[in-house]
Amino acid sequence: MNSLSLLRSSSRVLLGSFRNAGAESIIAPQVVSRRHKGYYKSSVEGPAEQYTEVEKSYVEWKFVEKLLPPKLVPETPSDPGVVYPSGWKTPNPEEYSKLPYYIRRTKNGMLPVYYRSFNRGMFQTTRVRYVEGNVWILEKELGQYLKKNFPKQPIITHANEVGRYVQVRGDHEPMIKQWLLDKGF
Amino acid sequence: MAFSFRAVLKTLTSFPKIGTRNFGSTFPSVAKERSLTGRVQNGQNYCNTGIFSRWGPLGSNVPQRGFHLLKQLTPEVKEKLFPLQNGTPLVESSRGLVQYGFKGRRKTVKAVVHRFFRLDWGAWIRPRTGRHNKLWKKGTKQRKRARTHVFCNSQQSFMLDKMVTRFWHRKKYYVDDPYESYHTRPNFWITHRR
Amino acid sequence: MLEFESDLSTLVAIIIPCIHSYVSTYLEWSCTSKQIQMALRNGTDRALALIRTLPRVSAFNLRPDPASRADGKRPRGQHGGRRHGYPQKGAKQRQTFPRLGFENGAVPFYLRIPKENYYKGHHLRRQYPPLSLHQLQTLIDTQRINPSEPIDLATICNTKIFSFNPGYRHFGFHLTDDGMDTFQAKINIEVQWVTEPVIAAIEKNGGTITTAYYDVESLWAIRDPEHFFQRGIPIMKRMLPPEDAVEYYTDPKFRGYLADPEKIAEERFTLAQKYGYELPDLSSDPQKELLLRRKDPKQVFFGLQPGWILIPKLPLHGMSPKKLGSI
Numbered sequence: 219m220n221s222l223s224l225l226r227s228s229s230r231v232l233l234g235s236f237r238n239a240g241a242e243s244i245i246a247p248q249v250v251s252r253r254h255k256g257y258y259k260s261s262v263e264g265p266a267e268q269y270t271e272v273e274k275s276y277v278e279w280k281f282v283e284k285l286l287p288p289k290l291v292p293e294t295p296s297d298p299g300v301v302y303p304s305g306w307k308t309p310n311p312e313e314y315s316k317l318p319y320y321i322r323r324t325k326n327g328m329l330p331v332y333y334r335s336f337n338r339g340m341f342q343t344t345r346v347r348y349v350e351g352n353v354w355i356l357e358k359e360l361g362q363y364l365k366k367n368f369p370k371q372p373i374i375t376h377a378n379e380v381g382r383y384v385q386v387r388g389d390h391e392p393m394i395k396q397w398l399l400d401k402g403f
Numbered sequence: 404m405a406f407s408f409r410a411v412l413k414t415l416t417s418f419p420k421i422g423t424r425n426f427g428s429t430f431p432s433v434a435k436e437r438s439l440t441g442r443v444q445n446g447q448n449y450c451n452t453g454i455f456s457r458w459g460p461l462g463s464n465v466p467q468r469g470f471h472l473l474k475q476l477t478p479e480v481k482e483k484l485f486p487l488q489n490g491t492p493l494v495e496s497s498r499g500l501v502q503y504g505f506k507g508r509r510k511t512v513k514a515v516v517h518r519f520f521r522l523d524w525g526a527w528i529r530p531r532t533g534r535h536n537k538l539w540k541k542g543t544k545q546r547k548r549a550r551t552h553v554f555c556n557s558q559q560s561f562m563l564d565k566m567v568t569r570f571w572h573r574k575k576y577y578v579d580d581p582y583e584s585y586h587t588r589p590n591f592w593i594t595h596r597r
Numbered sequence: 598m599l600e601f602e603s604d605l606s607t608l609v610a611i612i613i614p615c616i617h618s619y620v621s622t623y624l625e626w627s628c629t630s631k632q633i634q635m636a637l638r639n640g641t642d643r644a645l646a647l648i649r650t651l652p653r654v655s656a657f658n659l660r661p662d663p664a665s666r667a668d669g670k671r672p673r674g675q676h677g678g679r680r681h682g683y684p685q686k687g688a689k690q691r692q693t694f695p696r697l698g699f700e701n702g703a704v705p706f707y708l709r710i711p712k713e714n715y716y717k718g719h720h721l722r723r724q725y726p727p728l729s730l731h732q733l734q735t736l737i738d739t740q741r742i743n744p745s746e747p748i749d750l751a752t753i754c755n756t757k758i759f760s761f762n763p764g765y766r767h768f769g770f771h772l773t774d775d776g777m778d779t780f781q782a783k784i785n786i787e788v789q790w791v792t793e794p795v796i797a798a799i800e801k802n803g804g805t806i807t808t809a810y811y812d813v814e815s816l817w818a819i820r821d822p823e824h825f826f827q828r829g830i831p832i833m834k835r836m837l838p839p840e841d842a843v844e845y846y847t848d849p850k851f852r853g854y855l856a857d858p859e860k861i862a863e864e865r866f867t868l869a870q871k872y873g874y875e876l877p878d879l880s881s882d883p884q885k886e887l888l889l890r891r892k893d894p895k896q897v898f899f900g901l902q903p904g905w906i907l908i909p910k911l912p913l914h915g916m917s918p919k920k921l922g923s924i
Contacts, residue, residue, distance in 0.1 A: 292740045293740070303780070304731055306739060326739065335593075517712050517713070518708075532709055
């Protein structure tokens with residue numbers, strides 16, 4: 219009956235949300251369809267009288283609701299510092315609250331570390347976004363960590379306080395992600 | 404209601420995009436049900452407004468094509484087709500701007516697709532030239548070499564990229580693809596991510 | 598404290614252009630009159646002091662001077678109006694360049710190579726975009742997929758992270774074995790292509806898997822159920838697989854949806870023997886109803902039968918809601 223009440227709430231349908239529009243009912247005609255050139259272009263087989271009456275049903279509306287995508291991105295689990303079977307880990311405030319900077323997760327619960335290659339792959343950068351707090355300290359620590367792991371490679375870092383990101387030249391995405399996970403972000 | 408006009412509509416060939424599909428479901432009883440619930444309750448015939456509003460508002464002075472076909476209809480059919488209009492046709496058909504045509508688009512050079520194969524990391528492979536020629540005077544090693552497939556160089560690869568459309572650049576997800584292991588080149592720093 | 602920092606940075610970003618204009622005007626005035634220069638020194642100092650607190654000027658936050666670029670006017674009349682920079686004659690004047698790949702009359706490279714037909718029959722081959730077990734486990738861990746419901750194409754596409762395009766001849770997902778060792782979820786999943794180790798990884802955890810074929814019309818519907826329901830057309834029948842796919846989808850080894858359930862039960866046992874794990878007993882499982890829930894071979898959506906129609910409040914007739922809104 220919920221769908222019926224939605225039916226009466228009038229003119230929002232024009233603005234287009236299916237959910238606001240509501241579905242009045244599910245109707246089950248017993249119809250024999252045959253595919254011709256295309257399914258929707260197929261011709262009707264006979265006069266209207268040959269078809270049986272339709273039946274309204276509200277019971278199966280729950281199956282329709284299960285098939286509609288959520289309007290918002292579902293929230294990720296919030297237990298601090300739990301490692302899940304896939305290796306996905308929740309942030310741990312006990313660890314990262316000691317640091318002078320903070321990196322928030324994306325809406326999908328992932329770390330905002332992005333790899334980008336341009337100019338036919340000649341230039342490659344890795345960027346840590348959504349940095350709050352002191353970006354300069356993060357830049358310094360990140361540079362030192364990468365230099366320790368790649369002593370022969372020039373590590374060129376750059377911090378943008380206004381844009382709230384730290385950028386490193388080269389493809390260091392997996393390593394930076396692991397480093398940030400170890401710091402509790 | 405709309406169902407019975409199908410045959411009539413099929414004669415109106417010069418209408419752009421008026422498919423019979425727009426006139427409701429192929430299931431007449433269902434269409435009837437709809438008109439009872441949706442339209443009558445709201446006091447408007449959304450079906451007709453919905454379809455014809457694509458070609459401009461009612462009564463505008465847009466030049467009409469296919470209008471002569473409407474004139475040939477009998478008044479009874481007209482009344483059924485356009486119940487709101489009391490004999491005057493509701494249709495205002497005008498063809499809009501064609502934004503995308505075949506003319507300005509590049510096409511694939513089919514000779515390239517018949518001779519070369521693109522790997523996902525951007526390289527093209529090809530058979531060797533002269534692989535079937537003068538085999539009588541080629542030794543075993545040379546015959547074997549002639550059967551192999553080789554890479555095109557960078558300049559050739561970029562040229563071939565330009566000679567085919569996006570379709571051939573797109574990654575193909577075949578199962579049991581014999582080229583599967585060649586589609587990535589992770590040991591080269593420029594191509595290891597593609 | 599953290600919030601304060603971020604607020605400051607946005608504030609500073611707004612101030613930058615204002616300061617720039619201030620400083621330039623003050624400096625100009627200071628050259629004209631000594632008196633004014635004395636009076637405004639404080640202002641200049643203040644501006645410079647403010648600049649010290651701003652982020653450093655670098656190549657990343659500079660914009661080119663608006664006057665530095667010439668506008669793209671085509672030269673007319675006296676200034677290059679004659680041939681507009683093009684030569685007097687020849688291909689460059691007439692824009693009659695040779696076609697791409699042309700080699701001055703020699704047989705071009707792209708025709709010199711013998712034919713091989715690498716792409717033969719490509720328009721008939723079915724594609725199955727990959728979805729790895731690791732990705733599936735991540736979706737479950739981040740609560741994008743509910744493992745207590747059967748998982749099918751609609752579930753995967755409704756996450757809005759993975760999708761496929763039937764227009765590119767994608768026929769659903771191929772569940773690949775990446776992350777096979779760490780997979781721990783107990784699910785009832787239906788995919789379109791699968792290999793033996795993946796089946797073992799799922800059945801080891803007590804889950805069940807089916808491979809099912811969807812024809813193109815059903816794929817368009819199940820790829821975006823919300824969009825399909827909006828169209829207000831009857832739910833279609835799912836067609837049976839084409840000839841070259843019948844063998845796969847009737848094979849109990851690949852858990853085909855047209856295979857005999859008894860043979861599938863045998864194969865489950867055989868696979869457990871082969872991979873050396875103990876097969877969890879389905880009959881005594883508390884989630885038995887979930888794990889054994891299957892669609893009819895002609896059914897597209899769980900719980901909804903072909904021929905049914907969902908009637909939205911208004912007949913939408915295949916038009917998008919936006920277009921309706923403009924009426």
